[in-house]
Amino acid sequence: MTAPAHTPVQAKSITATDLDLYYGSFLAVKGVNITIEPNKVTALIGSSGCGKSTFLRSLNRMHELVPGAYADGEVLLDDVDIYAADADPVQVRRQIGMVFQAPNPFPTMSIYDNVAAGLKLNSRKIKKSDLDAIVERALRGANLWDEVKDRLGKPGMGLSGGQQQRLCIARATAVEPDVLLMDEPASALDPISTLAIEDLITELKKEYTIVIVTHNMQQASRASDNTAFFNIEGTGKPGRLVEVDTTEKIFSNPTHKETEDYVSGRFG
Amino acid sequence: MSTEPTQREDVTDTDPNADVPGLGSLASNAHAHAEDAHTVAAPARVRPPVQVAGKVLPGWAPWGIVAATAVVMAGLVAAIGWNWALWVVGTVVVGGAAQYVVSRAVEGKRRATDRGFTYAIVAAFALALAPLISLLYTVVSRGAARFDGEFFTWSMRGVIGEGGGAVHAIYGTLIITGCATLISVPIGILAAIYLQEYGQGRLKRALTFFVDVMTGIPSIVAGLFAFSLFSIFFGPGIRLGIMGSVALSVLMIPIVVRSTEEMLRIVPNSLREASYALGVSKWRTIVKVVLPTALGGIVTGVVLAVARIIGETAPLLITVGVVSSVNVNPFDGRMQNLAVFAFNSYKSPGVPPEPSIDRAWTAALVLILIVMVLNITARFIYRRFGTEIR
Amino acid sequence: MSSTNVDDLQSVVRGGPARGGAGDRVFRGLATGAGVVILATLAGVALFLIVRAWPAITASAEDLPGGENLLAYIWPLTFGTIIAATIAIVIAVPLSVAVALFISHIAPRRIAQPMSYLIDLLAAIPSVIYGLWGIAVLGPASVGLLRWLEDNLGWLPFFEGPASATGRTMLVVAAVLAVMILPIITAVTRSVFEQTPRRLQEGALALGATRWEMIRLTVLPFGKSAIISASMLGLGRALGETMAVAIVLSVSGAITFDLIGSGNPSTIAANIALDFPESSGLAVNALIASGLVLFAVTLVVNMAARTVINRQMRI
Known part of the structure; x- marks a missing residue:
């Protein structure tokens, strides 16, 4: 008897208004205005250094972990400002999870403990049976359960790269966030693992709002509903959001010339 | 690279690498290529044949020289009254000098200097380890006497x-x-x-x-x-x-x-x-x-x-x-x-x-x-x- | 197992805030506190030494050991300390650089690592054991050499003689100290030698340089300031080394440059170790005053060494 891996859940939207992102005195991203729709996959594309990763990291306040880095502007999760004076970044990150470029399971923990990490590390008291159910659900949700159910006690580092990345996705979803941010989640993986991750992303949007940074144009067109194009005018200049629209429109008939140049491969 | 047809630019006697035949000619090859662009119109000159083999001592030579020195020193030291320290020090010093002399005669000055310093560095390392060995030996041999249950x-x-x-x-x-x-x-x-x-x-x-x-x-x-x-x-x-x-x-x-x-x-x-x-x-x-x-x-x-x-x-x-x-x-x-x-x-x-x-x-x-x-x-x-x- | 309702799970997962604020502040305070404790300890070392040395600094000359003023008491010890440490450095630096080069550039990769373990082992041996080895093995073994030095180089003030019959001389002490500080100098210089940019080394080799020429042209210039600062670290260690000197050196209190005789100035550290257990009253304060001098000297040497190292690392 398998639980339904993905029961549709109403996720939350993100709205950024006049968002400027700084590293010290350097303005890295300027004036972003965007609404990220709930239960959709939004891809962020653009050339290297255009600020798309910086923008992604600002959405769950990971940006400010770099010494000197800060954000100026407003980011709403539904209608709550995550940069409000009384907002706790730790709380923000509990609701907006993140998956990183390279798989990074905790090396000291088993597969089971990795998935349960978000709950255990916060020293929450949870019944063993509940925890088992949560871990199983998260692993099923990451299409990993059948591959690891017999070795949950083994170290997470023992898995293949693609499995490790899905383990990291399970770890991020086990804490039931509203939004999942993914920073080039497949760039360190082989093509088959990449497709597995893309399929997974399509399934995950039933429950989560997903924002994914990618360098891979095919990936953006395959896996996303909406696409946001970032660009930069030159080195030392800040990155900016050029346009955001449905993926179909961005790839077939973008409003801006520079977007067309980029998606048709004329530069970048 | 040795299959390239050779175009010649003379290696003059002032070439600092001249007395290492193999490497010297490689270096001047590189030099010549840089010049090619400017000398397209110049008449073709002929380079000397490629030569990578130099006069090099065989691999066993350093050991052989030190071993031979050890034998000679043993005779000398025995003649003036046996002394381990004198024998070891004499072998190391004279052996190094002998190696330099032989290498200089066969391989030239630069190689000899290289061998000389390598020898000195290895000898210094051995010298640094000597106290460790002596100390461990001393402590173990003298400490064993009372290494008993009562202690x-x-x-x-x-x-x-x-x-x-x-x-x-x-x-x-x-x-x-x-x-x-x-x-x-x-x-x-x-x-x-x-x-x-x-x-x-x-x-x-x-x-x-x-x-x-x-x-x-x-x-x-x-x-x-x-x-x-x-x-x-x-x-x-x-x-x-x-x-x-x-x-x-x-x-x-x-x-x-x-x-x-x-x-x-x-x-x-x-x-x-x-x-x-x-x-x-x-x-x-x-x-x-x-x-x-x-x-x-x-x-x-x-x-x-x-x-x-x-x-x-x-x-x-x-x-x-x-x-x-x-x-x-x-x-x-x-x-x-x-x-x-x-x-x-x-x-x-x-x-x-x-x-x-x-x-x-x-x-x-x-x-x-x-x-x-x-x-x-x-x-x-x-x-x-x-x-x-x- | 999966009978649990999804909504129930969600409430389990979401229930209760996990604010880290208070815990973070406490933990950060603890960590910062530990750092402050360390700085306070260093300040405390200076402060308590000054407090306990003060009676000797202000005492009149006749109350002090030796019946002279404090400077006259400490100066011969300082002289001995500097002589012993200087000669140790003179012996240790070339050896250490050679050992570092051996491990970083000469030895085959396979044996380089075990060899560096062996050198580290030199640093692990307690100083009291070096002392015992010095008096029992190296001292007696050096008697022949000391006599030879007296006979052949006796015109130098260092080898004036008369040569000691036991080997408990400044030269032997310095040799023992040299062995003790060799691993420190080796470790620092080796790590910098190994950082010599490959492009420089390969550039030299590609021009047809022999290995020694490559070392002389790239590695040694690159590691020059590391050699200097490592030598200063070694100097600091040699200045403060206690037991080896206390055990090996035969002391008369004389100020002499003779390195092979049996009448030597003691060092500050050895003098404290030997006299402290039997001292009382103002003599203890005088010993602490000498310790204060040693602390100040080693502090200056170490701070200078660290400044040079930090400057090197920044480049």
Whole structure:
């Protein structure tokens, strides 16, 4: 008897208004205005250094972990400002999870403990049976359960790269966030693992709002509903959001010339 | 590259590489290519044939020359009265000189210089290891005499002349070092966490600098510090085990800070970020992700730090004093310690001196064994548990 | 197992805030506190030594050991300390650089690591054991050499003689100290030698340089300031080394440059170790005053060394 891996859940939207992102005195991203729709996959594309990763990291306040880095502007999760004076970044990150470029399971923990990490590390008291159910659900949700159910006690580092990345996705979803941010989640993986991750992303949007940074144009067109194009005018200049629209429109008939140049491969 | 048709530009006699035929011609080849662009119209000149084989001594030559020298020196030294030291020193010096001369004659000056310095460096390395070998041999051979059950079960209480043991000193060493470890490890690890995870600005820079400086504090000064500190409160006659622990802590803390900081530094940042992204607070991230990942390395560093201080003598001499019976309470009166025991047994042996001197060497042997075991343990821990950091 | 309702799970997962604020502040405070404790300890070392040395500094000359003023008491010890440490450095630096080069550039990769373990082992041996080895093995073994030095180089003030019959001389002490500080100098110089940029080394080799020429042209210039600062670290260690000197050196208190005789100035550290247990009253304060001088000297040497190292690392 398998639980339904993905029961549709109403996720939350993100709205950024006049968002400027700084590293010290350097303005890295300027004036972003965007609404990220709930239960959709939004891809962020653009050339290297255009600020798309910086923008992604600002959405769950990971940006400010770099010494000197800060954000100026407003980011709403539904209608709550995550940069409000009384907002706790730790709380923000509990609701907006993140998956990183390279798989990074905790090396000291088993597969089971990795998935349960978000709950255990916060020293929450949870019944063993509940925890088992949560871990199983998260692993099923990451299409990993059948591959690891017999070795949950083994170290997470023992898995293949693609499995490790899905383990990291399970770890991020086990804490039931509203939004999942993914920073080039497949760039360190082989093509088959990449497709597995893309399929997974399509399934995950039933429950989560997903924002994914990618360098891979095919990936953006395959896996996303909406696409946001970032660009930069030159080195030392800040990155900016050029346009955001449905993926179909961005790839077939973008409003801006520079977007067309980029998606048709004329530069970048 | 030797199959290229050769176009010639003359290698003049001023070419600095000329006397290494193979490499010299390679270098001038490169030179010639650079010139080609400007000399398209110039008439073709002919290069000498490619030559990579030089006059080189065979691989066994260095060993052969030294072996031959050893035989000759053996004869010479035997003629003037046998002396091991003279033979070894003579062989090394004359062997090196002979090698230089032969190489210079066959291979030229540059090669000979290379061989000469290589020989000198290897000889210096051997010279540096000689004391280690001599010291280990001496301690083992002289320490074996009293390496017996009595040594590990008796104290020196009421013992005059033969017999007796160092059990009181072994207890004292373990207790004093244990207390020092209990003081140093929390302070050291927390300070390392401050430096690596929290610190910024002036305090961080000052702490980094002075921790480095602190590693150079003479151990006797640490002892004087502990004595001064306690004597202000308890009077100048005070001698306690815990005073020794405080003195050793001054020496141990910077070592622990340094090694722990190093281990925290190599924990990948991606693990911290993964934890933060799960909504885990910073301190829980440090305690539950960073520290466990670095644990093997941190423990290794602590064990090495213990090994470093367990043989300290001078600070304990002036803070803990000496006593001949067992005392296991670091807060009450003098304690004995292996290193101080070795020193005292050698320095004031009494009459007859031999039994006491034998005990000193056995104490030294025990001390070396403890240090070796700690070092091997540290390496084992690192191999076994330090691999989580990649 | 999966009978648990999804909404129930969600409430389990979401229930209760996990604010880290208070815990973070406490933990950060603890870590910062530990750092402050260390700085305070270093300041405390200086402070308590000054407090306990003060009576000797202010005492009148006739109350002090030796019946002269404090400077006259400490100066011969300082002289001995500097002589012993200087000669140790003179012996140790070339050897250490050679050993470092051996491990970083000469030895085959396979044996370089075990060899560096062996050198580290030199640092692990307790100083009291070096002392015992010095008096029991190296001293007696050196008697022939000392006599030869007296006979052949006796016109130098260093080898004036009369040569000691036991080998408990400044030269032997310095040799023991040299062995003790060799691993420190080796470790620092080796790590910098190994950082010599490959492009420089390969550039030299590609021009047809022999290995020694490559070392002379790239590695040694690159490691120059590391050699200097490592030598200063070694100097600091040699200045403060206690037990080896206390055990080996035969002391008369004379100020002499003669390195092979049996009447030598003691060093500050050895003098404290030998006299402290039997001293009382103002003599203890005088010993602590001498310790204060040693602390100040080693502090200056170490701070200078660290400054040079830090400057090197920044480049």
